[in-house]
Amino acid sequence: MKYSDILLDLDDTLIDTIENTRLTLTEIYDDYAFSRYFPSFHDFYTIYYANVSHLWELYGRGQITKQTLQRERFIGPLNSIEEVSEEQALAINDDFIARIMKKGVLVEGAKELLDYLHPRYRIHILSNGFTEMQYIKMESAGISSYFDKVILSDKVGVNKPHPDIFTYALTEIGVKPENIIMVGDNLFTDIGGAYNSGLDQIWYNPKNKSSEDFEPTHTVARLEEIRDIL
Template sequence: MKFLLQEMKYTDIFIDLDDTLIDTAGNTRITVGEIYKDYNFGNYFPSFDDFYAIYYANVSRLWTLYSQGKIAKKTLQRERFIGALTTVEEISDEQALAINDDFIARIMEKGILIEGAKELLDYLYPKYKIHILSNGFTEMQYKKMDSAGLSSYFDKVILSDKVGINKPHPDIFTYALNETGKNKEEVIMIGDNVVNDIQGAYNCEIDQIWFNPEDISPGDIKPTYTVKKLDEIKSIL
C-alpha cells in the first residue's frame, strides 16, 4: 500500500504497546504453553490447543469487560486462570491464582516484537516525540518494555491502569493531550485495536493509523490510514 508523502503536520505520536509493538499474542501463547506443560494440564485437557482455545476465549471476554469499565483489574487477573480451569476440580481457586502469578512473572520476561517494530521506532524517534498509550497494567508494561528493549524510545508512558480510564473512553485521550501539552491536530494514534485505539482517537478528532495485519473489516469505523505491516507507516509519517 502506497501513500502520498505530506508535510509533517504531526509533532507527537501516541502508540499502543500490546500487539502493535510487542507481540503480546505470540508471547502469551508461548507462556501459556509453558504453564500447560509445567502444571501438567495435559492431564485435564485433550491437547494444548483445546486448552488455549478456552483460555483465549476467557481472557478476551475479560479484557473486553475491563476496557468497558465493567470489571476491575483485580477481577481480570483473578479470573484469568480460574475461568479457564473452571472444569478442573483438582485445581483450587488458590492454586489457579498462584498459576496466574507465575504466568505474569514469565510473560514479563518475553521480548518478542511485532515484525518491523524496532525499525519503525528507529525511524520515528529522530522526527517525533513518541508516547505509549496503553490499557495495560503498570507493573507489567514497564517490565515488558525493558525486556523488549524499547524503553528508551518513549517520552511519556500513559497507562489506563494509572490514569483510571481505559481506551476508548475520550477522557484518556484528553488526558494524554494534556500530559504531552499537545493539540489534537499535532498528534496521531497508532494501534491495532480498531475500537480502543482507532475509534477512541477518532471520537476525539485525533488522526489514526490502524495496524491491521489480518486485513479484517473495520465495520463502520473509517480510520485515517490503514496498514498491514508496520514498515508501511514510514510512507505516512
C-alpha cells in the same frame, strides 16, 4: 510536518503479546502437567484465549476491574477441574505474569519503526496494560528508551477508548489534537477512541478486518507501511 507527536499502543502493536502469551502458556501447560486436563495444548489455548479476550473486552468497556480480570484469567479456564482449587488458579496466574513480563518478542517491524520515528517525532505509549507489567515488558523487549511519555490507563483511572484518557494524554504531552496521531491494532479501543476524540489514526490491521462504523484515517497491514505515512 503535520504531526509533532505519535501515540502508540503497546500490546500487539509493538510487543507481540499474542506470541509471548503462547510461549508462556506452553511453559505453563507443560510445567503444571495440564495434559491431564486438556486433550492438547491447542484445546487449552483455545479455551484460555476465548476467556481472556472476553475479559479484556469487558475491561476496555469499564465493565470489570483490573482485579477481576487478573482473578478470572485462569479461574475461568480451570473452573471445571475439581483438582485445581481457586487458590491454585490464582497462584498459576501469578506465575504466568512473572514469566510473560520477561518475554521480549516484538511485532515484526516494530524495532525498525521505532528507529525511524524516534529522530523525527516525540513518541509516547498509550496503553490499557497494567503499570506493574508494562515497564518490565518494555525493558524485556529492549524498547524503553524510545518513549517520551508512558501513559497507562490504570494510573490515569480510565481506559481507552474513553475520551478522558485521550484528553489526559494531550494535556500530559502538551499537544493539540491536530498535531498527534494514534497508532494501534485494536479498532475499538485504539482507533475508535482516537477517532471519537478528534485524533487522526493509523490502524495496524494485519488480519484485514473490516471497519463498518467509521473509516480510519489510515490502515496498514504491516508496520513498515507507516513510514510511507509519517
